[in-house]
Amino acid sequence: MKVLTVHHPHSFRPGDFPPLAIALGYFDGIHLGHQKVIRTAREIAEQNGWKSAVMTFEPHPSVVLGKKKEGIELITPLGDKIKLIEALGIDYLFIVRFTSSFANLLPQQFVDQYLAVLGAKHVVAGFDYTYGKFGKGNMGNLPEYANGRFAITTVGKVVLENSEEKVSSTLIRTKIREGKVRDVERLLGRYYEIKGVVVHGEKRGRQLGFPTANIQLSDPYMLPPNGVYIVQMMVGDVWHNGLCSVGYNPTFKNPDEYEKTTEVYLLDFSETIYGEEVIVRWLRRIREEKKFDRVEDLIEEMKRDEQAARSYFEKY
Template sequence: MMRSFQRISGSATLPDGLRGGVVAIGNFDGVHRGHQVVLERALQEAARHGVPALVLTFEPHPRTVFQPDTPLFLLTPPPMKARLLAELGFDAVVEQAFTREFAELDAERFVMQMLSSDLGVSHVVTGFDFHFGKNRQGGPAFLMEAGARHGFGVTLVDPFRDEGAEIVSSSRIRGLLSEGEVAQAAGLLGYRYTVEAEVGHGKQLGRTLSFPTANMALPETNSLKYGIYAVRFRRADGTLHDGVASFGRRPTVDTDGAPLLETFLFDFTGDLYWQTCRVSLFAYLRGEEKFDGLDALVAQMKRDEAEARALLASVTPLSPLDRAIAF
């Protein structure tokens, strides 16, 4: 990760040292392989001109503002998105507050106020279908023309298709994760799907069964399929452990509990409470089950551990980003 990476709250607070850079614009939820094509073009342009490389994104996701009653499964909440962008080599991410008032900003004002005045952009890189401003009035042609008037370059990037010639999209990846298809999702992300949360207290039943777990509450909107996963667990100090994780409601022992991600770390003893840790998912082993008693549950947990150990012993990084996040 770049040591000087900054998360900046709004374009108006950009430090002077980051003005005049190349800016990639988009929501980039997931920072998937399609996004990475856009982001890599921005990095290349910044390196070519020796200027800062920035990302302009919008928080919360605009869909949550326009459709507040429709939950959105965010692949990468802001801290995880920032971590991924830093690993890719950007200098900063500008997290612009997206409100209904901001959505009323017309396209010309967006260009003049944010891009030209606040950020002082030298070049903008975005996807071919990027629209902005009130009623989405600003499109690719408008952005190109505005760039010519305000003195910055514009690069539009065509959609990225996977090996099956399908467009890689955040919604497609959300669907795969909701079905437990974490390996397919990783192929589209370019890295293993990873969640980050604080480790809290559970009922400590796992400890009495010789399977102590690190318990993490994921956002309510996370629609990852309930079940058992082979995972890598990164502690707050950066130490990495293989493990097996259960995500769900624990039907054998807890009939009305909230969903939890419970990870049993292999070959680890220690206290993880209140540390912010990350879990990278490598494989879906099985669905959540209700067992006839604790003995049957423990027997299955031992089988899950053996399967996860064998699977994780042979994994290799999908990309430099995957190596940085999950290896």
């Protein structure tokens, strides 16, 4: 897959690209709905002997448009998004830098400069996709702006079986915030994963008999709420079973004074892995974070957590 970062105004000219079927969207999550849009573009390209493309945007539009004062937490940061799109068999990925000047393009200007010039022969997007200044462009008026230069396919909402709830990044964010990682798996069509590096922590887990890997996130991933989760963690190219604690270690710390940590305890694992890049895969939530009056009570609870994890892995 050829990846191109596009700055506005770009300098591409008609004929710089082969005929393309282009899927449009921000695509945070590459969830089941996004996958349908992207696969539709790929299938149209294959049927017509064209190349397939995805056009996405960076950073998230809400950051540039002032809806978020700080960076937004992501389901799939750009690096993950690129790999997932490539795995769907796409030929070209356009990463358009979303700036204030780009956001001011009128719908007609966006269509002329970013679809027609880049070789679009067929454009695919979800039914709720919008474009152009103030989002005034939509799939309903896209044929008017296209003026016969390319065909258009609108993908309807995707819902889970036995549900009328639309698969969306907003719903996935809600499920992550609620700690419902199993629901997130169903919406993504894969496990929710985060990446990071193992760094030195306070090594308190080792003192308690549960040595943990302290994970420093590599990107601004969304984390589920404080609590204990059954997880798997990839070290090197091997998945290991374990538990993850997200929170402030309230038995030992004041939450107002310390940063949140993400710590993974791997079952039957004794290697030293500081500096290793790892992937954490979220499987199930066990319980919320608790403050214990006695360290002994915390250790007993951790033993129960470990048994819950072992029982889970024996079953699944």
